[in-house]
Amino acid sequence: MVLVNSPVEEIKNKLDIAEVIGEYIPLKPAGPERLKARCPFHNERTPSFMVSRYRQIFHCFGCGEGGDLITFVQKMEGLEFPEALRLLAKKANVQLPQYDPKLTTEKTALLDVLKIAAAYYHEYLLKAQAARSAREYLSQARKLKPETLEIFKIGYAPDAWDGLTLALKKRGISEAYLISAGVSVRREKGEGVYDRFRNRIMFPIRDVHGSVIGFGGRALAENEPAKYINTPQTLVYNKSQVLYNLDLAKPEIRKQKIAIVVEGYMDCVASYQAGVGNVVAASGTALTEGQVLLLKRFASTAALAFDMDPAGENAAKRGITQAWKENLEVKVISLPFGKDPDECINKDPKAWHQAVAAAQPILEFYFSRTLGNLDPKNVQDKKAAAKVLLPILSWVTDPIEQTHYLQKLAEWLRVEENLLRRKLTPQKSADEKFKIQPSKVDRQEALSQRLLGLLQLEPSLIPEIAKKLPTEALNGAWQNLYKFVQLQYSEDNLLNISEWQQAAAKRDPSLADGLAISAMAVADLSAGTSVEKHREIETVTQELQRVWFNKKLIQLTQELRLAESRGDKENVQKLTSLFQELTQKFKQS
Numbered sequence: 139m140v141l142v143n144s145p146v147e148e149i150k151n152k153l154d155i156a157e158v159i160g161e162y163i164p165l166k167p168a169g170p171e172r173l174k175a176r177c178p179f180h181n182e183r184t185p186s187f188m189v190s191r192y193r194q195i196f197h198c199f200g201c202g203e204g205g206d207l208i209t210f211v212q213k214m215e216g217l218e219f220p221e222a223l224r225l226l227a228k229k230a231n232v233q234l235p236q237y238d239p240k241l242t243t244e245k246t247a248l249l250d251v252l253k254i255a256a257a258y259y260h261e262y263l264l265k266a267q268a269a270r271s272a273r274e275y276l277s278q279a280r281k282l283k284p285e286t287l288e289i290f291k292i293g294y295a296p297d298a299w300d301g302l303t304l305a306l307k308k309r310g311i312s313e314a315y316l317i318s319a320g321v322s323v324r325r326e327k328g329e330g331v332y333d334r335f336r337n338r339i340m341f342p343i344r345d346v347h348g349s350v351i352g353f354g355g356r357a358l359a360e361n362e363p364a365k366y367i368n369t370p371q372t373l374v375y376n377k378s379q380v381l382y383n384l385d386l387a388k389p390e391i392r393k394q395k396i397a398i399v400v401e402g403y404m405d406c407v408a409s410y411q412a413g414v415g416n417v418v419a420a421s422g423t424a425l426t427e428g429q430v431l432l433l434k435r436f437a438s439t440a441a442l443a444f445d446m447d448p449a450g451e452n453a454a455k456r457g458i459t460q461a462w463k464e465n466l467e468v469k470v471i472s473l474p475f476g477k478d479p480d481e482c483i484n485k486d487p488k489a490w491h492q493a494v495a496a497a498q499p500i501l502e503f504y505f506s507r508t509l510g511n512l513d514p515k516n517v518q519d520k521k522a523a524a525k526v527l528l529p530i531l532s533w534v535t536d537p538i539e540q541t542h543y544l545q546k547l548a549e550w551l552r553v554e555e556n557l558l559r560r561k562l563t564p565q566k567s568a569d570e571k572f573k574i575q576p577s578k579v580d581r582q583e584a585l586s587q588r589l590l591g592l593l594q595l596e597p598s599l600i601p602e603i604a605k606k607l608p609t610e611a612l613n614g615a616w617q618n619l620y621k622f623v624q625l626q627y628s629e630d631n632l633l634n635i636s637e638w639q640q641a642a643a644k645r646d647p648s649l650a651d652g653l654a655i656s657a658m659a660v661a662d663l664s665a666g667t668s669v670e671k672h673r674e675i676e677t678v679t680q681e682l683q684r685v686w687f688n689k690k691l692i693q694l695t696q697e698l699r700l701a702e703s704r705g706d707k708e709n710v711q712k713l714t715s716l717f718q719e720l721t722q723k724f725k726q727s
């Protein structure tokens with residue numbers, strides 16, 4: 139029999155959820171097939187976010203989020219199902235049916251337009267007669283090799299008003315899409331649209347997954363007033379959320395744990411060609427909050443190769459304080475010559491390698507820049523030094539680091555460290571900004587999960603617990619699984635958990651997921667002794683009984699009141715005896 143898989147199943151088969159999630163957050167092993175992490179969907183100190191390799195699902199016991207790898211990517215990236223699927227299809231190298239309306243959204247349609255536009259510009263650069271000066275500029279003035287043009291899919295926008303517009307219209311793409319994608323502009327007078335980019339070297343801007351989301355266009359003509367123009371904000375392109383080249387650089391960044399951040403596309407391409415591959419461009423001389431968070435996924439340090447001014451108050455504008463807040467270390471790369479990395483590399487690639495290797499911690503940089511020009515014996519200079527450096531030190535989040543540099547400054551100024559410390563401006567700490575959130579999961583639900591997990595660890599206790607605890611004492615979502623484990627135990631007497639998994643998957647996949655989720659809920663106990671497990675089962679069972687009795691009592695009280703108000707004596711009597719029976723039971727346990 140030939141199995142015809144849907145693309146969704148094919149993607150799920152080819153990708154491992156642990157690897158996909160591991161690209162976003164650091165996962166730690168928690169048992170044979172389980173991993174854990176601090177939940178990315180709520181703030182917590184201790185990890186309650188679990189991943190099951192066996193079932194290929196994740197579940198957070200703090201906030202209740204859970205699902206498969208597609209759900210995870212959707213939540214993490216804020217995507218609709220078709221967009222997440224597309225992203226994962228690319229990762230898994232799975233071909234999606236192209237014109238399935240179920241798999242298309244406005245966003246995916248724009249990505250298609252941009253991909254075709256990038257191919258058009260690239261093709262034009264390589265082949266068109268009219269692109270000769272562009273080719274010469276890139277190969278001679280910028281010294282870019284053909285393979286570099288290929289890797290970055292660098293292109294050329296012809297010196298015409300409708301080069302791209304006509305080519306894309308011929309492919310059946312509507313004017314509305316050309317405008318939404320940001321590649322064409324509506325004419326102010328008359329009808330129709332024209333090319334946004336003309337006579338420009340085109341850098342396709344790709345997102346972290348490698349999809350083209352926009353363009354940066356560099357003017358080829360030297361007298362052109364706007365040297366660079368970018369795609370405007372569109373549905374898929376938001377300048378502040380993108381780091382150019384992150385998709386290609388991320389393996390090397392992850393390996394070295396350092397991301398080199400340059401300002402321009404050309405700096406980035408030149409560095410990559412020179413063999414320094416862990417490089418991204420910020421498209422400006424400041425890191426935004428979105429860019430810092432993106433970097434944090436792959437790096438522990440950002441080495442900035444911007445033109446840095448030593449004025450301390452600019453640290454915040456540069457995004458440096460933002461980086462500190464997210465515990466991203468910041469270093470500064472100082473160029474030996476040239477106004478930017480591109481110019482430096484063009485003259486001498488080795489000098490760039492050396493500059494990268496000599497990157498300085500940002501505070502060292504500020505200190506040597508500031509103090510190097512000042513005289514510690516001159517009182518005006520002393521005041522100037524404190525004025526520049528104290529605001530920066532106020533932002534340092536690590537107390538050890540802060541003290542180290544405060545001492546250094548105090549020594550230079552020859553004043554008491556405490557005097558300087560009092561002058562620091564208090565900053566809101568990261569903890570204040572991101573309050574730890576209490577668990578959102580209902581107590582009965584948490585207990586039910588835990589009980590079912592424990593019963594998988596100690597199946598021999600199932601008959602005993604079944605006698606003590608009725609099904610309705612468990613949270614509604616877990617009652618089916620509770621019945622299932624009892625049935626499994628009594629009928630088949632299967633004590634092997636993997637056999638349970640198989641039986642559950644055959645009957646109903648949600649049962650199998652439930653088994654995996656509840657097993658993850660007790661990952662902390664799986665290595666414990668039998669005595670510990672028995673004691674925990676005892677405690678959890680009692681707690682569930684208590685929660686259930688309480689609910690039951692409240693319910694009975696309400697029914698009793700209703701019966702009394704109706705004068706239904708028979709029912710009042712029945713309910714009263716039930717009430718007494720229950721309270722009696724509750725006292726015993």
Ligand SMILES: [Zn+2]
Pocket residue numbers: 177178179180187198199200201202203
């Ligand atoms: Zn959570």
